[in-house]
Amino acid sequence: MFRFSLLLIGSTILSGACGGQGEDAAVRPPVTLTGEAKVKWDTLCVTCHGNKGTGDGPSAAPLAVKPRSFGDATWQGSVTDEHLAKVIVEGGKAVGKSELMPANPDLANKKDVVAKLVKKVRSFRP
Ligand code: HEC
Incomplete structure (x- = not known):
């Protein structure tokens, strides 16, 4: 499930915005x-x-x-x-x-x- 979520926010991670919290990501994972x-x-x-x-x-x-x-x-x-x-x-x-x-x-x-x-x-x- 978590891996699936990561796929969904893959673009966010690629842009370097993932600080490990995912808190202020534009697309907030469930x-x-x-x-x-x-x-x-x-x-x-x-x-x-x-x-x-x-x-x-x-x-x-x-x-x-x-x-x-x-x-x-x-x-x-x-x-x-x-x-x-x-x-x-x-x-x-x-x-x-x-x-x-x-x-x-x-x-x-x-x-x-x-x-x-x-x-x-x-x-x-x-
Ligand atoms: C018996 C019903 C009830 C249960 C069970 C309950 N809450 Fe609440 N909760 C309330 C009520 C009513 C308020 C509104 C209090 C107010 O605005 O004065 C509230 C407010 C809150 C707030 C907002 C506080 C604020 O500053 O505005 C949070 C966050 C919260 N609850 C989280 C939880 C969490 C997490 C749980 C489970 C561990 C939980 N609640 C269980 C009734 C409940």
């Missing part, structure tokens, strides 16, 4: 999660944030505060990766947002898992 990050995303995050990050997962319906769409470019540009990592580990309340965004204290010492989830959130950037 993020395929693995391991614990995948389990978290598939079993928890999507229930509220939805498969496409639009905030319309089934568990979001009854919430007083709805998750925003991760596809909101203005919002994406307004938050740092550090902020996203903090929200994911410490919950919405830790950054002055709704406590309906739950904390994930089990990820506190799993920087790699958190980094993958941050990357996933970034992948919805238009």
Whole structure:
């Protein structure tokens, strides 16, 4: 899958724009999660944030505060990766947002898992 993605962004790599992150590539490769990050995303995050990050997962319906769409470019540009990592580990309340965004204290010492989830959130950037 990753190899396939690389083929898709082959032109980007050839132009020397690939810094190993693929973060600001003109064509952003789809993020395929693995391991614990995948389990978290598939079993928890999507229930509220939805498969496409639009905030319309089934568990979001009854919430007083709805998750925003991760596809909101203005919002994406307004938050740092550090902020996203903090929200994911410490919950919405830790950054002055709704406590309906739950904390994930089990990820506190799993920087790699958190980094993958941050990357996933970034992948919805238009
Ligand atoms: C119970 C529902 C629920 C679950 C599960 C959930 N979230 Fe959220 N999330 C929310 C809500 C509601 C907000 C909006 C908070 C606000 O804007 O005040 C939010 C906001 C966010 C934000 C944006 C914070 C900001 O500064 O605007 C990110 C990033 C995020 N969630 C990531 C995740 C990730 C990653 C997971 C899985 C580990 C996850 N969420 C699981 C409900 C949820």
